[in-house]
Amino acid sequence: MGSGNWSTNVYDAAQSYNARAGRSAFDYSDRTHRSVPRSAWKAHADLDPRGVGARESRDSDEHPTSLAISVLFDVTGSMQSVPVTLQTKLPELFGLLLRKGYVDHPQILFGAIGDATCDQVPLQVGQFESDNRMDDQLGNILLEGGGGGQKTESYELAMYFMARHTEMDCLDKRGKRGYLFLIGDEMPYGRVKRREVEAVVGDTIGEDIPIEAIVAELQRKFEVYYILPAGSSYVGDTEVLGRWRGLLRQNVIELDDLDAVCETIALTIGLAEDAIDLDEGLGHLKDVGAADSQVGSVSRALASYAEGRAGALAVSGTLPGLDAGESGPAAGTTRL
Numbered sequence: 001m002g003s004g005n006w007s008t009n010v011y012d013a014a015q016s017y018n019a020r021a022g023r024s025a026f027d028y029s030d031r032t033h034r035s036v037p038r039s040a041w042k043a044h045a046d047l048d049p050r051g052v053g054a055r056e057s058r059d060s061d062e063h064p065t066s067l068a069i070s071v072l073f074d075v076t077g078s079m080q081s082v083p084v085t086l087q088t089k090l091p092e093l094f095g096l097l098l099r100k101g102y103v104d105h106p107q108i109l110f111g112a113i114g115d116a117t118c119d120q121v122p123l124q125v126g127q128f129e130s131d132n133r134m135d136d137q138l139g140n141i142l143l144e145g146g147g148g149g150q151k152t153e154s155y156e157l158a159m160y161f162m163a164r165h166t167e168m169d170c171l172d173k174r175g176k177r178g179y180l181f182l183i184g185d186e187m188p189y190g191r192v193k194r195r196e197v198e199a200v201v202g203d204t205i206g207e208d209i210p211i212e213a214i215v216a217e218l219q220r221k222f223e224v225y226y227i228l229p230a231g232s233s234y235v236g237d238t239e240v241l242g243r244w245r246g247l248l249r250q251n252v253i254e255l256d257d258l259d260a261v262c263e264t265i266a267l268t269i270g271l272a273e274d275a276i277d278l279d280e281g282l283g284h285l286k287d288v289g290a291a292d293s294q295v296g297s298v299s300r301a302l303a304s305y306a307e308g309r310a311g312a313l314a315v316s317g318t319l320p321g322l323d324a325g326e327s328g329p330a331a332g333t334t335r336l
Contacts, residue, residue, distance in 0.1 A: 004131030005062065006098075008091050011135060025087045025135075029143045038120060044140040047111070047124040049161050050202045055109060057128035057168040057178065063105035068128055068168040068178030070222065071265065072111035072158050074185065076119070077233055080143045081258065082183050083112065087138050089262035092288060096266035100284045102275045105130065110138045113184065116154040116196040119146040123157055123200050128168075151240060155188035156211050157196055163218040165201070171221055179272070180222035181265055185232030187243045215247050223272060225251045227265075229258045250308045257297035263290060264298050271306055278306040 015025070024030055028044050042048070057068035073082045097103045107128040116122035121144050126137030162180060170176045192209040218224055226244045234240045236254070244252045255264055267281040276284070278299070285295045 004129075004133070006090075006094050006131050006134070008094075010132045011091060014132070014135060025139045026084070026141065026143060028140045032142055041120040041142065041144065043121050043124045043142060046137060046140055047126050049123050049125045049165070049200060052125070052161075052165055052201075054165050054167040055125060055127055056166070057107045057109075057170065059169045059173065063107070063130055065170070065174070066105045066107050066128075066130075066168075067103050067170050067176070068109070068166070068222075069103075069106050069269065070109045070111065070128075070162060070166075070178065070180040071183065072113055072125070072162070072180070073183035074114075074153055074155075075112045075141065075143050076114055076146055076153055076186075079183075079185060079232055080145050081231065082229065082261070083110075083138060083141055083143065085258050085261055086110070087135070089259070090135065090138075092290070093262035093266050095288050096263065096284060097269065100270070100276075100287075102266060102270035102273055108134050110134065110141065111158065112141045112143075113153055113155055113158045113182075114144055114146055115152075116157055116193070116200055119144055122154050122196075123161060125158075125161055125165075151186045151234060151237070152189050153184060153186045154196070155182055155184060155186075156190075156192045156209075156214055157200060158182070159188070159214050159218045159224075160192045160197060160209065161201055163214060163221060164203070166221065168221070177220075178222045179269055180218070180224045181227060181268075182225065183227045183229060183261065185228055185234040185237075185240065187240050188247075211247065223251070224248055225253060225268060227253045227255055227261065229255045229261060231258050250305055253301050253305060255297060255301045257294055260290075260294040260297040260301070263294060264301050267298055267302055268305065271302065278302055 018025055032041055057066050059066050097106050107130050109126050109128045111125040114122040121142050124141055168178050170178055188211050190211050192214050194205045194208055197203050197205055226248055228235060263285055270276040270281050282295050282299055
């Protein structure tokens with residue numbers, strides 16, 4: 001996957017068509033809620049993770065140096081507004097990544113996370129795309145709105161899928177990890193449960209996998225971030241933030257304006273790619289017409305990350321969550 005180029009004109013035309021037809025950008029979810037019994041809800045065929053060999057980000061003549069970028073978000077409870085915001089902000093994300101030169105050939109995958117203990121559709125994962133097919137992937141996500149009513153959702157199941165069911169030329173050919181952003185307001189469960197893996201993904205594993213082990217495995221492929229946005233149920237919750245910081249260290253971002261989520265993702269990538277410093281990135285936001293409030297939100301969200309990242313990388317060549325000697329894509333992976 002990953003051919004073609006994303007076009008603002010195509011995006012705008014699709015938005016206009018939906019408006020004239022009287023439907024939202026999430027028509028699959030709307031139709032499912034309206035006409036399908038909840039017990040029969042299922043992921044759209046393009047996003048069903050069961051039986052998937054791998055979601056692939058590959059080089060092509062159009063995109064000779066592809067870079068895999070994944071955005072997976074919690075769609076339970078108050079988090080249902082996140083994909084809606086992402087869908088409306090895609091032009092800003094691409095404008096920054098491409099026109100400001102942060103990344104030459106991004107290929108973006110969208111996915112959704114629920115709760116495998118109680119939801120009908122606990123995991124949805126699209127394809128890596130370079131063109132407007134990613135709009136369709138995002139629009140085909142089922143906004144289930146379930147969840148179990150506690151501080152945990154199945155982030156660990158999503159991390160398992162991304163660790164074991166993705167293939168990327170940026171890593172395989174150039175030894176460069178992709179980017180994975182998890183957007184949510186709760187904690188992962190403590191273990192990847194083998195019965196849930198079999199039921200949702202279709203894999204057979206010998207035993208449950210501790211969350212620390214799957215995070216370490218995932219970080220061999222991706223630089224992993226967790227974003228906790230404003231408006232969510234557990235915004236600012238010290239238990240949630242502490243759990244994620246224990247797993248991802250400085251890659252935990254608190255965002256006080258959900259409308260700035262795409263801008264935050266773009267600048268995080270720009271910083272990690274050493275394409276910008278934070279002041280440059282904030283200037284770029286102003287160049288593309290971001291409101292002062294959004295610029296301020298992104299500045300607050302990324303100040304600690306921008307300040308701490310260079311020092312953290314200079315002190316140690318290891319990835320967060322890995323032991324010394326295991327850094328880099330060539331490190332061995334222990335499968336459970």
